[in-house]
Amino acid sequence: MESVDMKSPCVKCSKGCGITTCNGCQQAYCIDHFNQHRQELAIEVESLDQKHDLFRNNLDRKFTEHPLLLQINQWQQDAVNTIQMIAETARTLLRKLLDQTKNEIEKSIKNLADELRSSRECDDYTEIDIKKWTGQLRMLRKTIESPPTILITENETLVMPLISVHNQASTFATENFANHTATVENSTHPSERFDQIVGKAITSEECRVITCNTWFVSYPTIYGSGRYSSGAHRLDYQIEKIGNSPIFFGITSSLESVRDNDENATSIHG
Incomplete structure (x- = not known):
């Protein structure tokens, strides 16, 4: 019996000329629609890259304008000059805790950005990669929305309450x-x-x-x-x-x- 070579039709134009299959979506395309499909993926990656840049800018602003720093500054204004050294100690510790959290997130952001950039330069990505990158970005966004809780405590037994900085894990952590x-x-x-x-x-x-x-x-x-x-x-x-x-x-x-x-x-x- 003579065998018949069955070709999958192009998923876009339904013509029986699907000459290649996308490794990501497993769909067959003709040459014109395959190039169009790759362009659509490139647009998705570009959009993801823009979201990454926006998230990075929001991260800087969130940690730069942290309300606890304002609380420490207000306490210092109400205190006498003799406790300025204590205020500076508390401020330094708070920034250290914030920087530690920020640096860990920045490290993850850089790894994601490097992988995105490398894949784009090599044109080596599929829907599977985009789904993975989107999930990683969603996880980072959830992390920044639920950072470790840092509390300012006062020693009320003193005439001038002293402050200190404590790092308390959030519910998410x-x-x-x-x-x-x-x-x-x-x-x-x-x-x-x-x-x-x-x-x-x-x-x-x-x-x-x-x-x-x-x-x-x-x-x-x-x-x-x-x-x-x-x-x-x-x-x-x-x-x-x-x-x-x-x-x-x-x-x-x-x-x-x-x-x-x-x-x-x-x-x-x-």
């Missing part, structure tokens, strides 16, 4: 923090403990339990206390609770310095 808890049970190596930490994580139970917070678009790095030069070694870990973020177990040379964001390392074992 707290909910995510509770979703990333790992417990280590080292029956074969009772001396093994969690050691150095880079990022948002805390230890408990004599450094045998680590609780990680990954509500920013970055992951903490936790190093173990053990050092091994040869042989086979077994370390038992028990994960009590895990959310949507992945957990990576690996090894690294003790000669390398402690570094942030090992997920971007050029070489890693795990």
